[in-house]
Amino acid sequence: xxPALSRKVYGKDLVYLDNAAxxxxxQTVLDEWNRISVESNANIHRAVHCLADEATQAYEAARxxxxxxxxxxxxxxxVFTSGTTAAINLVAFCxxxxxxxxGDEVVVTEAEHHSNIVPWQIMCRRKGAVLKVLPVxxxxxxxxxxxxxxxxxxxxxxxxxxxxxxLGIINPVKDIIDKCHSKGxxxxxxGAQGAVHCKVDVQDMDCDFYVFSGxxxxxxxxxxxxxxxxxxxxxxxxxxxxGEMVGTVxxxxxxxxxxxxxxxxGTQNFASAATLKQALYFVNLLNDNELVKYNDxxxxxxxxxxxxxxxxxxxxxxxxxxxxxIPLFSFVVKGVHHEDxxxxxxxxxxxxxxxxxxxxxxMDRFGVTGMLRVSVAPYxxxxxxxxxxxxxxxxxxxxx
Amino acid sequence: MTxxxxxxxIIEEFSMYEEWLDKYEYLIELGKSLKDYPEDAxxxxxxxxxxxxxxxxxxxxxxxxxxxxADSDAIITKGIISLLIGLYSGRSAQEILSSDFSVVEKIGLxxxxxxxxxxxxxxxxxxxxxxATLNM
Numbered sequence: 001x002x003p004a005l006s007r008k009v010y011g012k013d014l015v016y017l018d019n020a021a022x023x024x025x026x027q028t029v030l031d032e033w034n035r036i037s038v039e040s041n042a043n044i045h046r047a048v049h050c051l052a053d054e055a056t057q058a059y060e061a062a063r064x065x066x067x068x069x070x071x072x073x074x075x076x077x078x079v080f081t082s083g084t085t086a087a088i089n090l091v092a093f094c095x096x097x098x099x100x101x102x103g104d105e106v107v108v109t110e111a112e113h114h115s116n117i118v119p120w121q122i123m124c125r126r127k128g129a130v131l132k133v134l135p136v137x138x139x140x141x142x143x144x145x146x147x148x149x150x151x152x153x154x155x156x157x158x159x160x161x162x163x164x165x166x167l168g169i170i171n172p173v174k175d176i177i178d179k180c181h182s183k184g185x186x187x188x189x190x191g192a193q194g195a196v197h198c199k200v201d202v203q204d205m206d207c208d209f210y211v212f213s214g215x216x217x218x219x220x221x222x223x224x225x226x227x228x229x230x231x232x233x234x235x236x237x238x239x240x241x242x243g244e245m246v247g248t249v250x251x252x253x254x255x256x257x258x259x260x261x262x263x264x265x266g267t268q269n270f271a272s273a274a275t276l277k278q279a280l281y282f283v284n285l286l287n288d289n290e291l292v293k294y295n296d297x298x299x300x301x302x303x304x305x306x307x308x309x310x311x312x313x314x315x316x317x318x319x320x321x322x323x324x325x326i327p328l329f330s331f332v333v334k335g336v337h338h339e340d341x342x343x344x345x346x347x348x349x350x351x352x353x354x355x356x357x358x359x360x361x362x363m364d365r366f367g368v369t370g371m372l373r374v375s376v377a378p379y380x381x382x383x384x385x386x387x388x389x390x391x392x393x394x395x396x397x398x399x400x
Numbered sequence: 401m402t403x404x405x406x407x408x409x410i411i412e413e414f415s416m417y418e419e420w421l422d423k424y425e426y427l428i429e430l431g432k433s434l435k436d437y438p439e440d441a442x443x444x445x446x447x448x449x450x451x452x453x454x455x456x457x458x459x460x461x462x463x464x465x466x467x468x469x470a471d472s473d474a475i476i477t478k479g480i481i482s483l484l485i486g487l488y489s490g491r492s493a494q495e496i497l498s499s500d501f502s503v504v505e506k507i508g509l510x511x512x513x514x515x516x517x518x519x520x521x522x523x524x525x526x527x528x529x530x531x532a533t534l535n536m
Contacts, residue, residue: 010420337474339453340428344476347420355452369454369473398421398428399475 001027002379012349015384019216020165020193020328020375021353026218028278032058033220036271044270045244045261058274063260065277069284070210070227071201076259077233080273083224084192085115087211088159090226090263091188092119094236095157102128105154107185109134109142110365111164111171114358116190120159129156136365140167140316147179155180157208158187162194166362166371167316168328170198177206186232192216197326199287202227219279220272226263233259240265286378298376298385299327305389306331311396315366327376330357336399338372344395350388403495406487407503414507423508427479434482437471448523453477455520457527465490466535468528480509481524488528496532501525 004024007014016024025033036058042051044059059080067075081087100106106120110133117131124131132150135143142160151158158180162173173194177187186208191200195212202210209232214223228236238245238256242265247255256262286292300322306314306329314331318324332338342354353373356363363370374388401409417423441458448455453474460467468489472478487503488496504521 337453339474340476344421344424347424398425 003027003030005379009349009351010347015350015380015387017374017376017380017384017388018351018353019377019380020373022215022221023196023218023377024379025220025275026279026282028282029219029275032275032278033271036274041271043267055270055274058277059268059270062274062276065280066225066227069200069280070225071203072227073203074230077227077230079226079228079233079260079263080268081211081224081226082222082269083215084190084211084213085119085224087224087226088115088188088190089119090239091209091211091228091236092123092159094239094263095186095232096123096127096129098236100124100127100129100156103154104129104156105132105152106130107132107134107147107150107155107158109160110136110361111140111142111167111169112159112161112359112361113165113190113192114360115192116159116161116188117361130154133361134160136167136362139319140164140169141319142171142176144172144175144179147176151180151183151185153183155183155185158185159190160187161190161192163197163326163328164316164359164362165193165328166330166357166359166373168193168326168330168375169316169318170194170324170326173207174205181206186229193326193328196283208232214272214276214279217279217283220275222269223272223276225276230259233263238262238265242266244268291378294382295327295376295378296322298380298382299325301382302327302329302374302376302385302389311335315362315371328373329375330371330373332368332371333396336396338370340399341372341392341395344398345388345391348391348395350391352388403487403491403499407499410483410487410503411506424476427476427483429479430482430486431472431475431477431479434470434478434485437469441469442471448520448527452520455481455524457481457524457531459531461535462490465492466496466531468531477520480521484524484528488532493532493535496528497536501529 002024005014005016036055040051040054042055044056063075063078066078072078081090106124106129108117108120121131134146134150137143160176163170173189180187188209189207191210191212196217208229210227212225215221245257245262245265247257303322306312311333312331314329338354342352345352355370357373442456446456446458448457453472455472455477457470468485470481470485472481
């Protein structure tokens with residue numbers, strides 16, 4: 001089902017444990033990607049011919065699939081982007097243009113990926129606004145109680161990750177949204193990891209924006225989604241100008257297309273975006289009970305290992321049950337550089353992430369220059385997890 | 401030993417290791433053997449840019465020869481810089497610059513390192529050449 005996983009690296013079977021960075025693509029996604037490129041390659045929405053109609057239908061069918069996946073109230077609330085980063089930049093820019101002025105405040109958290117920090121920083125600088133930060137505690141949980149003092153009458157928006165790409169703790173986003181809404185503050189949820197591991201219902205969650213990437217959940221790369229409540233998307237100016245995002249154009253004035261086209265200027269990455277339909281169909285299949293239990297078993301095995309090996313410090317530790325965490329483990333081995341471990345594991349066939357993981361503030365928070373990260377997908381097996389532990393031990397022995 | 405002889409000796413040494421892990425073992429040992437780099441010489445100026453892990457390279461002149469000293473917070477990287485120092489330290493600027501530095505390709509280091517690590521290697525060599533050029 002995942003052709004990439006059958007390859008070998010350095011003569012060894014590939015054990016791919018860098019799924020939080022990007023997942024491997026499911027065969028149905030590859031087939032659809034190829035089919036559109038070969039059979040239905042035409043620019044969407046514009047022409048009346050057969051190929052254009054087929055491409056448009058595939059693209060818009062993916063939008064419907066995303067709407068259902070997120071349980072959005074309408075398809076016009078689903079905007080396709082090139083990824084999570086592009087979606088956050090869009091909101092930061094356009095929401096900022098419409099609603100943020102000098103002296104206003106924007107709140108993010110200490111656990112964010114750079115993609116959910118820098119766009120807000122740029123917007124704050126442009127608008128003369130102030131960026132405020134909700135900290136995490138020593139176990140890697142957001143200090144949600146502190147929101148009461150951080151949110152003020154000047155706060156215009158809060159952006160928070162559903163699950164940090166470093167800590168892997170499922171954040172209490174509903175509580176955060178409730179707290180913000182009680183003060184009239186909208187919330188953007190970064191679902192780059194969350195959409196992969198949690199069942200998302202944007203109406204139930206009541207978030208104002210929800211963003212995620214396709215490439216982390218088995219779809220083609222270069223795909224992403226911005227969900228926004230209609231009232232916000234309507235009130236925000238366009239991000240980029242160009243074809244397809246317009247109503248009528250004259251040199252004196254241009255009117256804009258209705259949602260979601262207002263935010264989809266230019267030729268879209270339609271062949272890739274269409275694969276979201278196949279990918280999300282697959283994600284829904286993964287909610288099968290037996291499979292979920294099997295994945296939890298791998299997570300619990302690794303969590304138990306990381307918490308009990310004295311040489312290892314794990315970042316992002318559940319306070320109660322292991323269900324607070326996804327199978328994503330960032331750690332350091334005392335006295336050993338993360339990069340040495342990653343290099344040796346690589347030569348053993350194991351792909352893990354090492355470094356700052358696009359989250360320097362988290363590294364600073366925990367006083368490290370980098371970490372090693374193992375992130376598990378449903379196609380990984382308990383045998384692979386055991387092989388990883390064995391290889392990690394061997395690598396540590398080599399380096400100690 | 402001339403520089404060319406030393407380079408050939410390293411190439412021969414590496415050719416004995418078929419497995420990558422054995423090459424790493426060798427580099428780790430080399431890294432551990434590199435000692436006595438003073439903490440106060442770990443300055444921004446001596447830090448080599450382009451490495452994911454931190455590498456410091458310092459030198460002094462002794463009887464017209466360049467004597468290098470280096471350190472890194474990652475042991476395999478330290479092994480690599482140690483290997484380079486073993487080849488190029490204690491030689492004249494002219495001798496160092498006579499090398500084409502193809503030894504790192506011949507022992508398979510360059511293409512088998514991760515791209516970030518390869519950049520670091522390129523930066524290390526560039527720094528050694530820069531120091532030699534400065535002291536011609």
